[in-house]
Amino acid sequence: MIKINSLSKEYIMGDNKLLAINNVDVLIKEGEFVSVMGSSGSGKSTLMNIIGCLDTPSSGDYFFKDNNISSLNSNKLAELRNKEIGFVFQNFNLLPRLNALENVVLPLLYSGKNSKERNKLALNALESVGLKDRTHHRPNQLSGGQQQRVSIARAIAGTPKLILADEPTGALDSTTSLEIMKIINELNSKGITIILVTHEDDIAKHASRIIKMKDGKIIEDKKNVSN
Amino acid sequence: MSLTDLIYLSQKSLRSNILRSVLTSLGIIIGVSSVITMISIGSGARQEVEEQIERFGSNNLIVRSQSSSSRGVSMGANSVNTLTLKDMEALKEELPAISAIAPRVSLSTQIVANGNNWLTSVTGTTNDHFNLSNWNFELGRKFQEDELNKGSRVAVIGKTVQKNLFGTDSPIDEVIRINKVPFTIIGLLEAKGGTVWADLDDTIVVPLKTAKQRLVGKKFPGDQIRSMTINVSSTELLFKTEKDIDTVMRKLHKISANGNPDFVIRNYAQFLNARQESSRVMSILLATVAGISLIVGGIGIMNIMLVTVTERTKEIGVCMSVGAKKRDILLQFLIESLMISLIGGCIGIALGLGVIFGVSEYFNWKMSLDYISLVLSFVFSSSIGIIFGFYPARKAANLNPIDALRYE
Numbered sequence: 118m119i120k121i122n123s124l125s126k127e128y129i130m131g132d133n134k135l136l137a138i139n140n141v142d143v144l145i146k147e148g149e150f151v152s153v154m155g156s157s158g159s160g161k162s163t164l165m166n167i168i169g170c171l172d173t174p175s176s177g178d179y180f181f182k183d184n185n186i187s188s189l190n191s192n193k194l195a196e197l198r199n200k201e202i203g204f205v206f207q208n209f210n211l212l213p214r215l216n217a218l219e220n221v222v223l224p225l226l227y228s229g230k231n232s233k234e235r236n237k238l239a240l241n242a243l244e245s246v247g248l249k250d251r252t253h254h255r256p257n258q259l260s261g262g263q264q265q266r267v268s269i270a271r272a273i274a275g276t277p278k279l280i281l282a283d284e285p286t287g288a289l290d291s292t293t294s295l296e297i298m299k300i301i302n303e304l305n306s307k308g309i310t311i312i313l314v315t316h317e318d319d320i321a322k323h324a325s326r327i328i329k330m331k332d333g334k335i336i337e338d339k340k341n342v343s344n
Numbered sequence: 345m346s347l348t349d350l351i352y353l354s355q356k357s358l359r360s361n362i363l364r365s366v367l368t369s370l371g372i373i374i375g376v377s378s379v380i381t382m383i384s385i386g387s388g389a390r391q392e393v394e395e396q397i398e399r400f401g402s403n404n405l406i407v408r409s410q411s412s413s414s415r416g417v418s419m420g421a422n423s424v425n426t427l428t429l430k431d432m433e434a435l436k437e438e439l440p441a442i443s444a445i446a447p448r449v450s451l452s453t454q455i456v457a458n459g460n461n462w463l464t465s466v467t468g469t470t471n472d473h474f475n476l477s478n479w480n481f482e483l484g485r486k487f488q489e490d491e492l493n494k495g496s497r498v499a500v501i502g503k504t505v506q507k508n509l510f511g512t513d514s515p516i517d518e519v520i521r522i523n524k525v526p527f528t529i530i531g532l533l534e535a536k537g538g539t540v541w542a543d544l545d546d547t548i549v550v551p552l553k554t555a556k557q558r559l560v561g562k563k564f565p566g567d568q569i570r571s572m573t574i575n576v577s578s579t580e581l582l583f584k585t586e587k588d589i590d591t592v593m594r595k596l597h598k599i600s601a602n603g604n605p606d607f608v609i610r611n612y613a614q615f616l617n618a619r620q621e622s623s624r625v626m627s628i629l630l631a632t633v634a635g636i637s638l639i640v641g642g643i644g645i646m647n648i649m650l651v652t653v654t655e656r657t658k659e660i661g662v663c664m665s666v667g668a669k670k671r672d673i674l675l676q677f678l679i680e681s682l683m684i685s686l687i688g689g690c691i692g693i694a695l696g697l698g699v700i701f702g703v704s705e706y707f708n709w710k711m712s713l714d715y716i717s718l719v720l721s722f723v724f725s726s727s728i729g730i731i732f733g734f735y736p737a738r739k740a741a742n743l744n745p746i747d748a749l750r751y752e
Binding site: 166169171172191192195196198199200204210211212214215223224226227228229271275 | 345346349353356357360658659661662663664665666667668669670671672745746749
């Protein structure tokens with residue numbers, strides 16, 4: 118599903134060039150659950166943003182389902198994010214003025230579905246994360262765990278093939294974290310490919326494969342046997 | 345993304361900051377209300393002018409005596425009557441464009457009837473007076489031919505005179521005394537209402553011959569008259585005829601082309617045009633205010649929209665991450681600024697209507713509202729919203745998704 122060949126990303130900060138990703142090769146198959154680990158500055162978030170088509174590589178190739186991403190314009194990328202990829206962020210990134218249902222509907226608005234279909238998909242998504250009774254609550258009326266569940270519902274509402282989760286439990290306590298990870302595991306068992314960025318071993322061990330990064334390079338890539 | 349969805353999202357974000365939205369649209373509110381008021385004043389003045397031309401009679405010129413100061417001594421406007429009935433006949437004969445002339449002598453005097461007193465102006469003239477100045481009769485009739493020829497003591501009175509001497513009773517066949525001379529009332533004129541200068545209905549009309557014989561013989565000896573109202577057969581000939589009258593009158597009165605004339609020609613159309621001109625100046629002034637406040641309002645919208653884009657950078661990033669295209673972001677911000685300016689436009693229209701209503705009630709000005717000004721206001725305010733909202737919207741749409749998402 119994801120094929121990355123000698124991919125690099127550099128940032129220019131003043132006079133210094135910062136190599137966030139240094140010549141990385143990765144292959145991720147459909148249905149995998151991959152944790153990307155590393156300390157801050159290791160390049161794990163940059164790699165994830167490139168995989169999520171939010172950022173573009175400086176050099177190298179990235180194929181998503183055999184499409185070369187570097188040849189796509191911003192509209193095509195937006196369409197790809199809309200239909201194929203769901204994001205779950207550390208700080209939820211819900212729109213404060215919209216209620217839970219409206220937040221979940223948002224990606225469906227951009228995909229041009231009609232309102233009946235939209236509401237049905239969004240309600241299904243909210244139900245699958247156990248928030249059917251919170252549809253008209255605004256984010257500030259929900260707990261952190263509930264907000265993260267809304268954002269997971271938003272990520273899966275458009276039935277994507279890939280979920281990218283960037284420290285999804287970083288802002289949550291351990292009990293809530295477990296609940297969230299349970300939901301993510303369930304999604305994976307339904308066949309959705311998951312890429313999870315974290316620096317916590319407890320969280321990473323939910324995955325079937327763990328990739329460790331340091332200074333923009335992959336230093337370890339192995340199956341998680343404990344799982 | 346459909347338009348209804350865009351409008352729904354826009355109103356959400358506008359409503360989350362109502363005070364800011366209203367303050368932002370203040371410039372548009374002032375601009376639009378001035379546009380509406382301006383157009384109303386302009387078209388109201390034009391209508392008033394048209395109505396007054398109608399009241400005074402269109403295509404009319406008035407020639408009046410004027411004391412000549414050629415000998416260095418001004419004798420006052422009322423002291424000399426330089427016009428005569430001979431002038432009138434000569435003008436009629438020489439200028440075919442003239443369709444009718446009503447001569448006029450006048451005096452201000454005390455009227456007694458029914459035990460009441462009233463000071464008014466008495467006009468001696470012919471039936472042409474009624475025709476040329478568009479007088480209609482509420483009761484009674486015009487003068488008959490033999491009454492004019494014999495100098496009968498008959499009078500037609502205006503509404504104000506009736507009210508003050510007879511109240512609401514019919515004055516027909518009643519006797520009034522003008523300068524102690526008894527006259528029988530044969531007609532009552534329909535009300536014309538007042539103008540800014542005079543009450544047109546405060547008038548008594550008697551036959552020219554009667555006036556000369558019984559009332560103003562000393563003031564207007566022989567065939568002297570005070571003025572004449574000249575009706576020109578068509579509007580196109582009005583200004584040419586005015587010149588021709590000047591030429592003929594100078595010839596009759598033996599005044600050289602550059603000498604001081606002993607008469608003056610008034611052209612009502614011209615006079616009213618001057619009034620129209622002054623209301624046009626007022627309109628230009630308001631148009632300037634409207635233009636400036638619309639531009640300032642537009643800049644205000646642009647300013648707030650730029651702030652909004654910065655404030656919501658992260659939100660824009662979120663929308664992009666879930667699949668918003670550049671076009672979606674551009675449209676959303678454009679719709680927001682369009683909504684601000686349209687809401688401003690609506691409030692401005694309401695305010696403008698209030699001003700129009702208030703002014704026309706309070707000052708008794710004529711203001712007329714036409715739908716064009718409403719349409720114009722909508723077009724104005726919406727184009728301001730789009731023009732000044734475009735730059736911030738484009739700025740939002742061109743954000744890089746990852747930079748926007750990382751923005752704190």
